[in-house]
Amino acid sequence: MERHSLPDDETTDSTRGRLPRRRNVLIATAVLLSLAAGTGIAAASGMLSFADGCAGSAVQIDLAASPDIAPAVTAVADSARRDDITSDGRCIDVRVDARENHEIADDLATGTAADDYEAWLPDSDVWVERALTADTGIALTPAGNAATTPVALAVVPSAGTRLGWPRKTYTWAGLTKAATGKGAVRLGGADPARSATGLLAFSSVVTSARKTDADSGTLIAATAEALATRVSDSDSQVIPSLARSETDGAKANEAVFLTEQAAFTHNSTDGGATDLQLFYPTDAAPALDYPLNLVNEPELTTDESRAVTRFMSLLNEEEAQRAMAEHGFRTAHSTVGDDLVRAAGGRAPQPYALTKAQPPTTDMVEETLGMWTVILQHARLTVVVDTSASMAQPVPGSGGDSRLEVTKASVLQTLDGFTPDDEVGLWDFAAGLDGDEDFRRLAETAPLGERAEAGGTHREDLSAAVTALAPVGTGSGATGMYDTTLAAFKEAQSSYVSGKCNAVVVLTGGVDPDGAARTALMDELRKLADPRRPVPLITIAVGPDADPAAMDEVARITGGAGYEVSDPADIRSVMTEAILSVGARR
Known part of the structure; x- marks a missing residue:
C-alpha cells in the first residue's frame, strides 16, 4: 500500500x-x-x-x-x-x-x-x-x-458489504445518502452538541450536500432525522451502540461517525470479532487537531x-x-502508517490520506448546531391547512387523488415522526369558512401523548381531525390565508413555550387576492415579531396555483421562509427541511 x-x-x-x-x-x-x-x-x-x-x-x-x-x-x-x-x-x-x-x-x-x-x-x-x-x-x-485523527464513517462488516467497502468510494453527501436511503443501514453517532466528531461529520454532510446535491435540504433533513433517533450522548457511548452480530435487534447501529483513532482502539482490543471498516469520503475528512x-x-x-x-x-x-x-x-512528523490505517479498518482505494478538509467557520458551526438543536428540541407546531376549492384539484400521477387528499396523507406521515412530548395543533381555512372568520380551530396545540377526554390520546384525535379534512366551496378558490395566518401567529406567540421549537406551518394551494389583508398582515408581523419568543412562519405552497414568492416574503418577517412543492407527497421532507432551516437562522 x-x-x-x-x-x-x-x-x-x-x-x-x-x-x-x-x-x-x-x-x-x-x-x-x-x-x-x-x-x-x-x-x-x-x-x-x-x-x-x-x-x-x-x-x-x-x-x-x-x-x-x-x-x-x-x-x-x-x-x-x-x-x-x-x-x-x-x-x-x-x-x-x-x-x-x-x-x-x-x-x-x-x-x-x-x-x-x-x-x-x-x-x-x-x-x-x-x-x-x-x-x-x-x-x-x-x-x-x-496529534490529529480524521473523522470517517465506521461500519460493521455486514453494512460494509452492502455499501461496497473497500472498493466503492463516496463523497460525504453520497455516503450519507447511501446510509439513509432505500435499504439503509442504521446510522448513528455522538451528539454534535457534545462531540466534535459528531459536529464535524454533520457539518461535512451539510457542506458536501450543498455542493453536490440538488436536493440538499432533503438529504440534510434525512441525515438529521436518522441521527436524532440513534444519537449517543458522548463519544464513549458510540461504539457500544453498534451491532455486535447480525442477530442484534433493530436498535443497534450498523454505521457511526467515528474517528480513525477510536476505530483503531476498538479493533486493536476487540480480538477481531467485530472489527470495524472505515469509509473515508473523497471530498476530504475533517480532522480532530x-x-x-x-x-x-x-x-x-x-x-x-x-x-x-x-x-x-x-x-x-x-x-x-x-x-x-x-x-x-497521526503525528506531524511521520507518514500515515499502513499498520495504523489497516488496524483502524482502512483499505485502499479508500482515500485515507485525504484529510485536508478546512475546519468549519464559526458561522458554519453555529448553523450546524442550530439545525441540530431544533431537531433535538421538542416541537410546538400549529399546522394550518387550506381547505378551499383550490385543494380539490387532482394531483397528476396520483390516481385521481386531490391535493388535499395527498396533503392529508403527508401530514399524517409527518405526525408519525413526532414524539409524545411534541405539541401539534390543527386549523383549516377558506374564505368565509366559519361565518365572519376564514378559519376553524380543529385541534388545540397540545402534547401528542396527552390523554384526551374521550380516553384516547391527542395524537389519535389529531389524526382523526386531519383525516376528516375536506375541501369547501366551489367558487373562485379564495383562501382567506392572510387573516388566518395573522390569527394563528398571534395565538402561537401568546402561548409560546420556552425550550421548544415554536412555529406555524401554513399549507395552501391557492392565492389570497386580498392585497389589503396582505399589507395589514406584514405590518402587524413587523410589530409583533419578537426574537425573545420566536415563532417563525413556515409557508408551503402546494401545487402551481399558489404564490410562493408572496408567501416567502411574509414568512421571512418572522424568521421563517416559504417553500414550494409540486407534489404534496414531498410535504413531509419539506416540513423537516424548513424546521432545520429555521434552526440554522436562530
Whole structure:
C-alpha cells in the first residue's frame, strides 16, 4: 500500500475561520512565544538541564485532556517523571485528568474553572472557540497541537458489504445518502452538541450536500432525522451502540461517525470479532487537531508557563510521537502508517490520506448546531391547512387523488415522526369558512401523548381531525390565508413555550387576492415579531396555483421562509427541511 505524508496543514493554523480572540489572549501569546524562545536558546547553550535531575521541587501542572488522548498523554507524562525531565532546572510533574470536552468548554466560558488546571488539551479547536465566545470567559493561550485523527464513517462488516467497502468510494453527501436511503443501514453517532466528531461529520454532510446535491435540504433533513433517533450522548457511548452480530435487534447501529483513532482502539482490543471498516469520503475528512492551551496564562507563574511549554515540546519529540502513534493517532512528523490505517479498518482505494478538509467557520458551526438543536428540541407546531376549492384539484400521477387528499396523507406521515412530548395543533381555512372568520380551530396545540377526554390520546384525535379534512366551496378558490395566518401567529406567540421549537406551518394551494389583508398582515408581523419568543412562519405552497414568492416574503418577517412543492407527497421532507432551516437562522 502506498505511503502518504501527513498534510502539513493538519497541525498548523488551527484557528482558521475562527472568531478573533480577546486582546489579553494575544498579549499572553506573545509572552509565551518569548518564553519559549528563551527556553530554547537556554537549552541549546546548556543553561538548562533536561536530563540531569531536578533542582528544587517539581513544577506541578494539572492538565485536563480529552478522554481519547488522555492515555497517550499520561504515558508521556509518566515517562517525563521517570526520566527527570526538567524546565529551568525543575522537574515537570504533569497530572493528566480525562475530562469531557464540552463540559470544560462550558466551564471556561462561564469562568468557573480557572483554578482547576493550568492546561487544557481538547480534541478540537471547536471547543476552544466555544470557550472563548463569552466575554466573561477565561483566557486561553494556544501552545501547539499534539496529534490529529480524521473523522470517517465506521461500519460493521455486514453494512460494509452492502455499501461496497473497500472498493466503492463516496463523497460525504453520497455516503450519507447511501446510509439513509432505500435499504439503509442504521446510522448513528455522538451528539454534535457534545462531540466534535459528531459536529464535524454533520457539518461535512451539510457542506458536501450543498455542493453536490440538488436536493440538499432533503438529504440534510434525512441525515438529521436518522441521527436524532440513534444519537449517543458522548463519544464513549458510540461504539457500544453498534451491532455486535447480525442477530442484534433493530436498535443497534450498523454505521457511526467515528474517528480513525477510536476505530483503531476498538479493533486493536476487540480480538477481531467485530472489527470495524472505515469509509473515508473523497471530498476530504475533517480532522480532530488536539490543541494544547494554557488556561488563564496571565495568572500562571513563569515556572508554570515554561513547564507547559516544555511539555508541549516534549509531546512533539520522537519518543512521545511514537507513543501517540501506538495509541492510534497521526503525528506531524511521520507518514500515515499502513499498520495504523489497516488496524483502524482502512483499505485502499479508500482515500485515507485525504484529510485536508478546512475546519468549519464559526458561522458554519453555529448553523450546524442550530439545525441540530431544533431537531433535538421538542416541537410546538400549529399546522394550518387550506381547505378551499383550490385543494380539490387532482394531483397528476396520483390516481385521481386531490391535493388535499395527498396533503392529508403527508401530514399524517409527518405526525408519525413526532414524539409524545411534541405539541401539534390543527386549523383549516377558506374564505368565509366559519361565518365572519376564514378559519376553524380543529385541534388545540397540545402534547401528542396527552390523554384526551374521550380516553384516547391527542395524537389519535389529531389524526382523526386531519383525516376528516375536506375541501369547501366551489367558487373562485379564495383562501382567506392572510387573516388566518395573522390569527394563528398571534395565538402561537401568546402561548409560546420556552425550550421548544415554536412555529406555524401554513399549507395552501391557492392565492389570497386580498392585497389589503396582505399589507395589514406584514405590518402587524413587523410589530409583533419578537426574537425573545420566536415563532417563525413556515409557508408551503402546494401545487402551481399558489404564490410562493408572496408567501416567502411574509414568512421571512418572522424568521421563517416559504417553500414550494409540486407534489404534496414531498410535504413531509419539506416540513423537516424548513424546521432545520429555521434552526440554522436562530
